[in-house]
Amino acid sequence: xxxxPERSNLPVKRSSSLSSLxxxxxxxxKNTSGPWIVWGSIFLTWLVSLLPWxxxxxxxxxxxxxxxxxxxxxxxxxxxxxxxxxxILIDVHDxxxxxxxxxxxxxxxYGVMVLSRRLLLFExxxxxxxLIPVFIVANAIPVVIQAWISGEWVGWTWVLSAVLTAMLWxxxxxxxxxxxxxxxxxxxxxx
Amino acid sequence: xxEQSTIRLFKRGPSAEVxxxxxxxxxxxxLITDARSTLLEPARQAxxxxxxxxxxxxxxxxxxxxxxxxxxxxxxxxRSEKEALxxxxxxxxxxxxxxxxxxxxxxxxxxxxxxxxxxxxxxxAVQVFYEPPNAFxxxxxxDKGSAHGIRAGMPVIDDxxxxxxxxxxxxxxxxxxxxxxxxxxxxxxVLRNGLRLITFGGVGASRVExxxxxxxxxxxxGDVLVTSGIGGLFPAGLPVARVxxxxxxxxxxxxxxxxxxxSYPERYRHFLVLLVPxxxxxxxxxxxxxxx
Numbered sequence: 498x499x500x501x502p503e504r505s506n507l508p509v510k511r512s513s514s515l516s517s518l519x520x521x522x523x524x525x526x527k528n529t530s531g532p533w534i535v536w537g538s539i540f541l542t543w544l545v546s547l548l549p550w551x552x553x554x555x556x557x558x559x560x561x562x563x564x565x566x567x568x569x570x571x572x573x574x575x576x577x578x579x580x581x582x583x584x585i586l587i588d589v590h591d592x593x594x595x596x597x598x599x600x601x602x603x604x605x606x607y608g609v610m611v612l613s614r615r616l617l618l619f620e621x622x623x624x625x626x627x628l629i630p631v632f633i634v635a636n637a638i639p640v641v642i643q644a645w646i647s648g649e650w651v652g653w654t655w656v657l658s659a660v661l662t663a664m665l666w667x668x669x670x671x672x673x674x675x676x677x678x679x680x681x682x683x684x685x686x687x688x
Numbered sequence: 689x690x691e692q693s694t695i696r697l698f699k700r701g702p703s704a705e706v707x708x709x710x711x712x713x714x715x716x717x718x719l720i721t722d723a724r725s726t727l728l729e730p731a732r733q734a735x736x737x738x739x740x741x742x743x744x745x746x747x748x749x750x751x752x753x754x755x756x757x758x759x760x761x762x763x764x765x766x767r768s769e770k771e772a773l774x775x776x777x778x779x780x781x782x783x784x785x786x787x788x789x790x791x792x793x794x795x796x797x798x799x800x801x802x803x804x805x806x807x808x809x810x811x812x813a814v815q816v817f818y819e820p821p822n823a824f825x826x827x828x829x830x831d832k833g834s835a836h837g838i839r840a841g842m843p844v845i846d847d848x849x850x851x852x853x854x855x856x857x858x859x860x861x862x863x864x865x866x867x868x869x870x871x872x873x874x875x876x877x878v879l880r881n882g883l884r885l886i887t888f889g890g891v892g893a894s895r896v897e898x899x900x901x902x903x904x905x906x907x908x909x910g911d912v913l914v915t916s917g918i919g920g921l922f923p924a925g926l927p928v929a930r931v932x933x934x935x936x937x938x939x940x941x942x943x944x945x946x947x948x949x950x951s952y953p954e955r956y957r958h959f960l961v962l963l964v965p966x967x968x969x970x971x972x973x974x975x976x977x978x979x980x
Contacts, residue, residue, distance in 0.1 A: 543742075544742060544745070544746045545746070547739075547742060547743050547746040547747070548746055548747065548750070549747075549750075549818050549819065549821075551821040552819060552821045554821070554823060556821075576707075577704070577707050577708065577711055580711075581711050581714070581715070584715075585718075585735065586735065586739060589732055589735045589736050589739060590736075590739055590743065590820070591820045591821055591822055592820040592822055592825075592827055592829065592856070592863055593820075593822055593824075594718075594719050594722045594723055595718040595719065595721070595722040595728050595731075595732065596714070596715035596716065596717075596718030596719040596722065597715075597719060599711075599715045599718070600711075600712060600715035600716065600719070603708065603711040603712060603715060604708075604712070607704060607708045610704050611704070639715075639719075642716065642719055643719070643824065646719060646720065646723040647723070647824050649824065649870075651823035651824060652823070654823075655823075
């Protein structure tokens with residue numbers, strides 16, 4: 498009994514012993530994150546975004562962070578529609594013009610989607626460096642449009658906000674993958 | 689796994705670029721529509737009604753903590769408040785005798801002029817719900833809305849004077865622009881000599897200014913500006929601002945007066961919204977929304 502049978506051999510070889518069944522792929526199975534952790538984290542960060550701490554204008558946008566994170570890791574669940582809808586909700590809460598934040602979220606989400614294949618190759622710290630320009634551009638376009646509509650410039654604190662948001666990426670990676678990692682560890686232990 | 693992801697690419701509906709384009713166009717269309725017209729107000733009201741319970745829920749722990757802390761140092765608070773009130777009472781006693789005398793005299797003069805007495809305005813006390821994080825404007829959100837009779841255009845006052853004006857109402861909340869916001873203008877009078885002016889917001893953090901004054905204008909630093917009552921929206925005689933500087937610009941030939949508001953929108957949580965009757969409000973409603 499060879500330890501590593503060829504894949505094509507597997508169905509042909511008939512053996513009564515269970516020990517002959519070898520996995521075709523020994524890399525650990527990648528669990529998807531459950532709907533509870535995805536929607537729960539988005540709902541929680543949205544609730545926290547309703548609190549007054551964001552009055553400090555360079556405050557990081559944790560809702561954008563969570564959205565971008567799940568768009569990267571769970572693109573089937575979280576899509577542009579959600580980015581847009583949550584942006585509209587934030588716009589109403591902030592008494593902004595309709596669509597400003599929605600535009601920022603949609604652009605950031607698209608940026609993450611385009612870069613997703615590349616991003617997934619790297620560690621969170623390297624992902625962070627990719628995301629800084631994405632968040633800055635995504636925030637810049639609505640700011641410019643609103644400045645054009647209202648006829649005044651708001652200053653540059655939003656750049657700091659975008660950078661701080663990206664800085665929190667490794668933390669988000671750690672926190673939002675906690676339940677996920679636990680599952681992976683359990684799998685490793687059983688094998 | 690790689691096979692799966694390639695299959696998924698084909699199975700999806702419109703490509704990401706198409707969806708991005710749809711959403712970007714939609715967002716920009718919304719931005720421009722909202723800036724130029726009032727078409728989206730019903731949608732905003734509907735969303736804000738849905739949001740309201742979540743906002744309340746999110747703020748509940750903070751409110752509870754506030755309540756508990758205010759409860760624990762209520763003794764100290766009550767003592768200091770009592771002292772302040774006593775001091776105020778002595779000051780007000782002087783003022784009130786003076787005011788009684790003046791109002792009697794005023795009444796007599798009005799009778800002489802056969803001018804109808806101004807009815808004292810009904811009002812609603814509101815509390816600040818939250819301050820929206822918005823770099824473009826200086827607004828406050830209050831915890832009462834059209835369900836309590838508040839309408840867009842109504843003035844907001846505190847014990848210092850005029851705070852601002854309601855610009856947007858939803859069933860349970862209302863949004864006020866402060867007099868320091870560039871969308872609000874208040875017709876005022878100089879208390880010292882009765883000169884009529886209009887103050888605008890939008891200069892610096894908490895300043896109002898009166899623009900395009902003739903260079904020989906009789907306006908001094910320290911002059912108090914009160915509402916003139918012209919336009920009917922703001923009742924006459926409410927303090928608005930104290931003049932801080934009068935700058936003469938020799939190149940344009942005009943002077944600009946800059947004043948500090950006498951109200952304290954940033955200090956307290958309670959304000960009064962004056963319920964101006966509908967007929968006075970209606971003509972201004974359109975103007976207010978268009979400015980938004």
